[in-house]
Amino acid sequence: DAKTTQPNSMESNEEEPVHLPCNHSTISGTDYIHWYRQLPSQGPEYVIHGLTSNVNNRMASLAIAEDRKSSTLILHRATLRDAAVYYCILRSLTEGAGNQFYFGTGTSLTVIP
Amino acid sequence: EPEVTQTPSHQVTQMGQEVILRCVPISNHLYFYWYRQILGQKVEFLVSFYNNEISEKSEIFDDQFSVERPDGSNFTLKIRSTKLEDSAMYFCASGSNGKNTGELFFGEGSRLTVL
Numbered sequence: 614d615a616k617t618t619q620p621n622s623m624e625s626n627e628e629e630p631v632h633l634p635c636n637h638s639t640i641s642g643t644d645y646i647h648w649y650r651q652l653p654s655q656g657p658e659y660v661i662h663g664l665t666s667n668v669n670n671r672m673a674s675l676a677i678a679e680d681r682k683s684s685t686l687i688l689h690r691a692t693l694r695d696a697a698v699y700y701c702i703l704r705s706l707t708e709g710a711g712n713q714f715y716f717g718t719g720t721s722l723t724v725i726p
Numbered sequence: 727e728p729e730v731t732q733t734p735s736h737q738v739t740q741m742g743q744e745v746i747l748r749c750v751p752i753s754n755h756l757y758f759y760w761y762r763q764i765l766g767q768k769v770e771f772l773v774s775f776y777n778n779e780i781s782e783k784s785e786i787f788d789d790q791f792s793v794e795r796p797d798g799s800n801f802t803l804k805i806r807s808t809k810l811e812d813s814a815m816y817f818c819a820s821g822s823n824g825k826n827t828g829e830l831f832f833g834e835g836s837r838l839t840v841l
Contacts (some may be wrong), residue, residue: 645827649790654729656817656832699735700769704827714830716761716769 617701622721625691633686635701640681645704647714648675648686650697657700657716660686696724697702727751732818732833747799747836749818752827759819759830762786763785769817775801800837803809810841 618636625631637646647662661668661675663684668675674687688695700719731750737800739745760772762764773783775793792804801820805812821832 647829649830651769657830657831657834659829662827662829715771718768724799 617703617717619699619701619717619720621718623725624723625688626725627693628690631688631691631695631722633688633699633701634683635685635700636683637703638665638682640703641705643705645679646684647702647704648673648700649700649716650695650701651652651719652694652697660699661710662704665703693724693725693726696704696722698722728831730818730820730833732750732816732836732837735834736837736839738784738839738841739808739811744837745805745808745812747803747805747816747818747838749809749820749833750799751801751818751820752831753799755820755822757781757786757821757823758793758795758820760803761817761819761832762814763817763835764811764814772803776803787813805838808838810811810840813840 645662645664648660651657652658661670661673663675663677665677667677676685694698698719698721700716702714704714730752733748737745750754758775761769762772763769770810771784773787773793774781790806816836817832817835819832820830
């Protein structure tokens with residue numbers, strides 16, 4: 614699986630936007646970029662995914678660079694509940710069933726009241 | 727909203743004992759997974775399961791581990807003879823498709839403590 618690189622930690626003030634970067638310079642043409650987050654003492658939770666175009670949903674926005682070698686997860690207004698570890702994951706299109714993906718170390722986001 | 731449920735939430739066992747962790751995936755999902763997370767470390771893939779067979783497993787998933795979907799609703803992870811290093815949080819996940827576009831839904835986890 615293609616590797617992703619994220620900062621170990623970031624801080625944000627409550628109610629301000631947060632931009633979480635991810636580098637994936639070895640991404641292949643069929644890899645989708647997924648973001649998950651893990652709140653303290655909980656299982657990972659899907660946030661958003663995309664291929665080439667920017668994506669928006671109720672939780673966040675995903676901005677994908679034109680060359681797809683990097684992406685940014687945008688939380689428009691951070692709340693205390695957004696404090697979590699955020700994982701940027703590339704999900705490859707492989708033969709057969711499963712297409713499981715692999716978590717890296719992620720970015721630990723601290724939200725300051 | 728449908729969710730993946732896992733039992734037990736916490737199990738304490740003695741080294742060498744067998745442990746079964748249970749998961750009820752979301753009802754119309756076809757792809758099932760187990761991951762584990764040792765305290766303070768990253769989430770690690772163990773095994774994926776589709777069409778009543780293992781589709782992929784990691785190096786961690788050795789002969790001491792097995793998975794089963796005994797009755798069409800539960801998905802279980804068995805550790806035959808637990809070791810101290812098996813102490814971790816175990817997460818079950820399910821997905822409706824196995825493509826690279828699909829999202830996975832994770833349970834809250836089962837914490838296993840091996841003494």
